[in-house]
Structures are given as C-alpha cells and as structure tokens.
Amino acid sequence: MPRPDPKHAGPSHRLERVAEAVRHAVAEILQRGEVTDPALDGQAITVPAVRMSSDLKHATVAVMPLGGKNAEATIAALRAHAKILRALVAHRVNLKFAPELRFELDRSFAAHDAIDALLRSPQVARDLRRDDEGEGER
Numbered sequence: 001m002p003r004p005d006p007k008h009a010g011p012s013h014r015l016e017r018v019a020e021a022v023r024h025a026v027a028e029i030l031q032r033g034e035v036t037d038p039a040l041d042g043q044a045i046t047v048p049a050v051r052m053s054s055d056l057k058h059a060t061v062a063v064m065p066l067g068g069k070n071a072e073a074t075i076a077a078l079r080a081h082a083k084i085l086r087a088l089v090a091h092r093v094n095l096k097f098a099p100e101l102r103f104e105l106d107r108s109f110a111a112h113d114a115i116d117a118l119l120r121s122p123q124v125a126r127d128l129r130r131d132d133e134g135e136g137e138r
Helices: 015-034 071-079 082-092 108-119 122-135
Strands: 045-052 057-067 099-103
Touching: 015 057, 015 082, 015 108, 071 082, 071 099, 082 099, 082 108
Parallel strands: 057 099
Antiparallel strands: 045 057
16 A cells, blocks of 8 residues: 655644644633733734644744734734744643744635625526526436
C-alpha cells in the first residue's frame, strides 16, 4: 500500500489541536480585555480560525470584529500588540516555543454571504423547482 503524499495531505491532528488551543487562548485574551488599546476597548472580536505552520512556529489568526466595524483599525492594533499577545498565549498553551502570531481579517463571512445570495437568486430557485418536479416522476 503506498504512503500518502505529505505535500498534498491536510494538516495533522497535532497541528489542528495546537491551532485550536491557540484560537481559544487568543479569543479568551481578547474577551477578557487583557490587551489595552483604544481600538480594542469594548470591541467584540471573533476568532473563527487559526492556521499553524508545519513547524508550529507561526500562527495565522483570522479575526473579525463584530459587524465588521473598524476592521482595519482592529487588525492594526492586534498587529501592534502581537508580541504581548504571543507572551499571553505562551502562558496558556503548553508548547516548546510560542508561535509568532500573524493577524488577518477573516474573509469567510463575506464568502458565506455571497454563496447565500447566489442560492437565493431567481435562476437557482428556478433550477431547484425543476429538480423537485423531476423527483416526483420517479
């Protein structure tokens, strides 16, 4: 039986576990307001995903302010406090090295909205009605 190709394999379970631990740690830090910055004060920030590099030294944290308000200012504030956040994450996640945190705006919400709009379009609704009519004939 051939071995799976490591280049095309998805993230390992360890990478996923560490990414989820980092995600929880960052979300908790932001929720508790442990980083003081005017751009972050009173701002609800969602942390939907974290991607880890294969060596666990870099974590790309996808964040989205609630409602998408002041997104660029929020990202800039998080990037400015990345070293402090890294130290706070290191206290919560038991790793040999604390990963360098890179922050980016989460674009998945916009993609979900675009797909929803597409599914609600009249052309797709028309095609779905045709499929439903065809199933009744079987």
